[in-house]
Amino acid sequence: SNGSGDGESRAADTTDENGKTPEQLYNEGTELFAQKKHALAAKAFQRSCDISKGRIGVACTNAVYCRTNILDWGTNGTQFDADMNLVETITRMEVASYRTVDASGNVHWKRSTSAHPHMMLGYPVDSNLKRYVSESYAAMDEILARVSESGTELPSLPPDLPYDQDDNRAKYIFDVADSGK
DSSP: OOSSSSSHHHHHHHSOTTSOOHHHHHHHHHHHHHTTOHHHHHHHHHHHHHHTTTSSHHHHHHHHHHHHHTTOOOGGGHHHHHHHHHHHHHHHHHHHHHEEEOTTSOEEESSOOSSOHHHHHTSOSOHHHHHHHHHHHHHHHHHHHHSOTTSSOOOOOOTTOSOOTTTTHHHHHHHHHHHTO
């Protein structure tokens, strides 16, 4: 705080020069992205990322995604290298925070990662991170697919789900071998 008690210092840390919050900048970036204005969207997402000090991880990863769409890799690729490091850092932090494995080996996610699986496909990042991103979206999408239309109920899975992927492994291997692939 600046000691004046008026919140001025806090506001300077949580808004941009136009008084927009990180959330407002993120929403602006989303609208610009929908309009395919990737350069402007990247700037709005990056401001959201910077002002929130990375708290809004999806703003950071969306800024990266927009820059890769317009090939904005910086001088000698330095922005690209920084962007890939940022995606890896955010994803590692989110995996540590959102992913748990219970005593039975079942994986649980509190929420999906900021980076989207389609973003990660072309990024030269650790392949385990790509797996975790995909896993997080699969876990969350499955729940969203079952939620009631009113959004207030989550029906149970049918009794034969989730199935054990090893149950039919021998059959799958046999089918593939039989097909000559």
